Amino acid sequence: MRRIIVGTGTCGVAAGADKVLDALGKAVVERDAADKVELGETGCIGMCFREPLVEVREPDGASVIYGDIDPEKAIRILDEHGIAGKPIEEWIVKGDAFECADDELFENQYRVVLRNCGIIDPDSIDEYIEKGGYVALKKVITESTPEEVIAEITKSGLRGRGGAGFPTGLKWKLARGNEADKKYVVCNADEGDPGAFMDRSTLEGDPHAILEGMAICAYAIGVDEGYIYCRAEYPKAVKRLIRSIGIAEERGFLGKNIMGTDFSLELHVKEGAGAFVCGEETALLRSIEGKRGMPRIRPPYPAEKGLWGKPTNINNVETYANVPWIIREGGEKFAAMGTEKSKGSKVFALAGKIVRGGLVEVPMGITINDVIQKVGGGIPGGKQPKAVQMGGPSGGCIPVELWNTPIDYDSINSTGAIMGSGGMVVMDETTCMVDVARFFLEFTQRESCGKCTFCRVGTMRMLELLERICAGEGVEGDIEKLEDLSRKVIETSLCGLGQTAPNPVLTTIEYFRDEYEAHIKEKRCPAGVCKALIRYEIIADKCIGCTLCAKKCPTDAISGERKEVHVIDQDKCTKCGVCFNVCPVDAIKVE
């Protein structure tokens, strides 16, 4: 029987996948075709820019994926391909036997973490098992000692994928070495960086991979209880985790006496409550304990004194998802990928001004340029690339001149940005870098827990300086003040939030100082973003008098007769940019 599978990750649903699935469900009943096609769901395959996606899988496993599908198109796919067996070539975006414009997206990828995402039905443990799921867990608990498991992970060279890159094998060894009557294993699924959705897609698309990774870790360090701390903003991921834990317990992969051995593991899901600082491990643990999520001084590290004072191992979603693959395929195979100090592959969420926005997994050591230009398809609309933001609010902006930097922990750090958890937001000539710095500071300032003075007050003062510069009221010396405050916030903050909050400011000053100076000295925003420094004008030679801008202007600031040149009343204009966007002949300029 042919299978028609709809991608129903959050991205797919946001683009209308639910409606597509509904329409297909009804159509199958109407056509009485339940014996010819079977409908299914899957998670995110990473082609977010083509959502909603519909895959048709032949009984022999050959498959094609159709992109940009609406309910009408879906029904044609059902009739012509699902039932009659004839693919509709012009809508295919990926297919084993077809050449597609976006094939380059997959050519440079190597999928370890995302091995099952977008392929299996995440609600089906059987499909996970079919793909080799829970083989690694069985292997370790029946054949290996905990020390051997830790040795294998150490051999793989896996480093924490949450951003800081601490060696995972060493972390486990420390947690194992601390004797206690009770220990915990914790998964950090509090993906808080704006611009990052790697963990959400993995949680939604392959939940059992994370559960299996945690179980292997629990066995290695001697733990029988664990928590997954998942942000509440991911309702689908939370539901799927809870459901998957239940199913895994029924099947004997979690719970008491797993696979008939002495090893037991009870996992709980805790929903976060919307605090970015809870991505910091000590804050996260406090939040699980039911307290305000404020970080504490380390040492002692959680491996020694963690949840409720007991030794605790914390890794993030992506780190755990790597673990079953490493055990199954061997640490050496993982270590063969990547660079000397950064092994394996890394998942990135491509977003911003990029043609193929979505989720990709590439081997470490690939250059930024290859990820953006080859995998991501470059910048849309013929615009000039300017920078890529990596590492979210803790990271920085890497200018296009440095895009030949290889992606490994140390090389990215040397640019002033950080690897981070994997958000890559691409910026082009229409992005104002001062505004970007202001944007991130606004975020970290709001999310500062308030414990350290310089993080609480210093980020506020920095934000005020940036707001002043964006408003055209910057004065000479503001850049130096920002640099000075940045240094002090970094030096006097307790946790990663404050220690890294100035990074977006420092990197934009380092690489785009001219933009800061244009704002301060010339009262000009070169990218045409900062409202106080721009004005919209109609180019008389180009205006055809179609009246569209005048109709769309929310403040009636544009006047003019049909077929005559229109004029913007600058006193009424709120610089919302609607006219600029609707003009069919590009007759509106920003200056």
Place this chain on the structure above:
Amino acid sequence: METLSREIDLSVFRERFSDYDASPGQVIPLLQLAQGLFGFVNPGVFHEISRHTGVPISEIYGVTTFYAQFRLTPVGEHIIRVCHGTACHVANANSITDAIEDELGIKNGETTPDGKFTLELVSCIGCCSLAPVIMIDDDTHGRLTPDKAREVVRQYMEAPCEE
């Protein structure tokens, strides 16, 4: 009237206590339960949570105000969350917020006088490749323009109340 409705609410809340063990670790899940039931953290629940978990009311209040998720005032029937994550910001999320504020006549954090909508700006809902994005209740709407955002909001205005 106010007292009456509060008493009824709290009994619904108490009935669910058996699912939550009596430990301090349950403070946040219980606050989440309260918000799920009432749409906001009704101050009456503090006493109940304190009795169940043994955590002082002052600490529970501190926890409530620390996390962005919790609201101490009632919200509208629909919550509109406008994403202002990095990708949405670069894709001009401000223009989406402006359009919705104009459409509804309310600002960030406010509720329309008819109690139909509450508007919130949020940091990132993880749908970056569909930027700019808004979320209305649990449904995400992506690839918006200011006009499309107005249209989406209008659909909810016209729709009859669910359940």
